[in-house]
Amino acid sequence: MTRWGILATGHIAARFAEDLRLVPGAELLAVGSRTRESAELFAARHGVPRAYASWAELAADPDVDVVYVATPHSAHHEATMACLAGGKAVLVEKPITLDLAGSRELVETARQRGLFLMEAMWMRTNPAIRRVVELIGQGAIGAVTSVRADFGVAGPFPPEHRMRARALGGGALLDLGVYPVSLAHLLLGVPQHLRAWAKISPEGVDENTGMVLGYDSGAVATLSCGMIGATPLVAAITGTGGRIELAEPFFRPGSITVHRADAAPEVVDVALEGGGYQYEAIEVQRCLAEGLLESPLVPHATTLEVMGLLDDVRALIGVDYA
Known part of the structure; x- marks a missing residue:
């Protein structure tokens, strides 16, 4: 059994929670949010046993195997770093961060800690x-x-x-x-x-x-x-x-x-069953079962190359998030 935590409580988090029901061997154990009210409301709606009022609490739960990060883009880096610091495998929504530098830091941190990390580019697992x-x-x-x-x-x-x-x-x-x-x-x-x-x-x-x-x-x-x-x-x-x-x-x-x-x-x-998010969860669980630190369907190199392209496009069109 793979025990999942979800970090964030918005629309995408809810869709992922519903599709996770279609994944053999998956258990949605915990949800974490910046507020207890939001976490508890999400937990009640989706039948999640544990609700945490901070990202750090979710990351510290010893029974959670992997965390799905579903925050807005701007919080992906901070949230994923918190989960990696807690020793968790992480599936983080796309785009993995706002820029290539932040993406590289997440990949390097995961590799240094020997933890699985995958960008949730669910299209590639479809x-x-x-x-x-x-x-x-x-x-x-x-x-x-x-x-x-x-x-x-x-x-x-x-x-x-x-x-x-x-x-x-x-x-x-x-x-x-x-x-x-x-x-x-x-x-x-x-x-x-x-x-x-x-x-x-x-x-x-x-x-x-x-x-x-x-x-x-x-x-x-x-x-x-x-x-x-x-x-x-x-x-x-x-x-x-x-x-x-x-x-x-x-x-x-x-x-x-x-x-x-x-x-x-x-x-x-x-x-295709459900909303399609279950396929990325299935891939994560397969990789964890095989002891892999990255998915061959969404490898780190691909994540970094695509983020580099997005950086290049932003430079050409004049969009800066600094």
Whole structure:
């Protein structure tokens, strides 16, 4: 049995708690928040036996094996460091921190302490995405030449909302853009060329962002994210011998369509349970059972490379969280 703790009590924490019920061998033992009232309310709603009024108390619970950190981006570093100091394995929401320097510190600390650490880029553990990677590896569409993906939400968000709060790491890029960037990285790796533009809000965060990633192989990724208009949330991967289309939302598609030259489109349905968060929990438990300190599906190197790309995009569009 793997005993879980959840640090934070917001919407994502609640969704993770519900999906954890679908994970064999998982027990949600404890929740921690900055206030006792919030922790106890979450515990009552989700049937959690232990509620703590501080992050440190949760990290100190000797019966908790792994903690899922679901705070806003700006608190990921502090919360994860507290859990690592308490000797806990950690699954921390994406993006793992606000910048590459903070991400490196978490990775180095986890390695020094011999503790498991994984960024919760749940897309990479999703069975549909894993099937896409498998198909491409088998040569289903030849060499990848293009990736297109978008993630835009309608809004509008009020000035006090976390999406517009610079102090909380607000903006479209870190919250939404991390998905298309991660997809491009998954399929093509680190680009050799990068261009980006964004509309910046009065608060100093990006509202609508476009990115073009270029590769010396000739491949290109055209990506966008925004919080001022709902986009289709689809993705297309083109290769020298066909293309793969990911249904909405592309990071958790219920089906993928494979187009090959001189062949009828092939629709691959992928049966997904729950909200999809259980797959990252399953991967964490598998890694812990095997004594791994990082996941081969979401390795530390990938987390750091994607965060480096996000840093580079922010530098180009003029968003600074310092």
